[in-house]
Amino acid sequence: GQVLRLDSGTLTPLLKKLEAKAFLKRKRSRQDERVVMVTLTDTGKALRDEAVHIPRRLSEAAGPIFDVEETRQMRMLLNKLLEAIDNANARTAEKLKR
Structure with missing residues (x-):
């Protein structure tokens, strides 16, 4: 949550939705039950690979601001x-x- 600047009350529902759509998997840490490990599924990785180009495409479409x-x-x-x-x-x- 710190990297995204979101608290757990905001982040948890978002992660649940992404998990329901098979974009990621959540798993509790064995060392610390409070910690949830989040990993991308193959579907999530494919989406990430597409999304990484969006900022550049938007910039190209808008022209040099x-x-x-x-x-x-x-x-x-x-x-x-x-x-x-x-x-x-x-x-x-x-x-x-x-």
């Missing part, structure tokens, strides 16, 4: 925003523990 420097700046600013959100969430979680 941002130049290289603007794209670099946008990524930097988005990362800065995500870091600020993570810090705010951590502060809120800490306050709730008190």
